[in-house]
Amino acid sequence: MEKSLVSVFLLILAVSHTLAKDATTKDGKRDTKEATKPKLPQTLSRGWGDYLIWTQTYEEALFKAKSNNKPIMVIHHLEDCPHSQALKKVFSEHKEIQKLAEKFILLNLVYETTDKHLSPDGQYVPRIIFVDPSLTVRADITGRYSNRLYAYEPTDIPLLYSNMQKALKLLKTEL
Incomplete structure (x- = not known):
């Protein structure tokens, strides 16, 4: 015992x-x-703006753009790309861009879509393309590079902000 x-x-x-x-x-x-320490839930933002509302697929973004009459901002990037990571850091910390982004249907993709309209000049990252509510890719809203029209670098944030404003203005003039 x-x-x-x-x-x-x-x-x-x-x-x-x-x-x-x-x-x-x-x-x-x-x-x-x-x-x-409070843990933030994993969001669709993938770090591009955790307090913004992001869509999960391109098809969902198209539907929301049409039904809400808002432009889409599609960000193509890769998690292991240093250029994408640098742009993401500046984008997520820029208060004015984060505020303006609330007026868009947002989608960030770490994979290519089957829609060839989203890669009019090739598949590279980071790449940001705007789509208006009529579901037309705005090929006229470009970055500063002639060989990669939709590429942005961290130093291009003022141009990206200006292009976001341009996408919103085009929406108002087309109404």
Whole structure:
């Protein structure tokens, strides 16, 4: 009887020690920061603006653009592309762009669509294309590069902002 009590006691001690060890960091201290830090849910923004409303597919964006009479801004990028990451950082931190982006149907794609209209001059990243509510790709709203018309770099943020305004103005003049 005494042996079984000792065995149960040792088992309880081992389990409690293991559980206590899982609740501490490598240096033996409890990690209270991690437990109290609020976790943001994974969003469709992929870091381009977590508080903006993003669509999941191009088809959904087309439907919302038509039904809400708003232009679409499609951002093509790759998660492991340093140019895409640099543009994303500047885009997400630029308060005026984030505010203006609320007036668009937003979509960011890490893959190519089957719609060839979204790659009029080739498939490269980062690439930003505007589509008006009549579902027409605005080929006239371009970046500053002649070999990659829809490419933007972090230093091109003022031009991107201006092009966003242009897309919205074109919508108002066509109404």
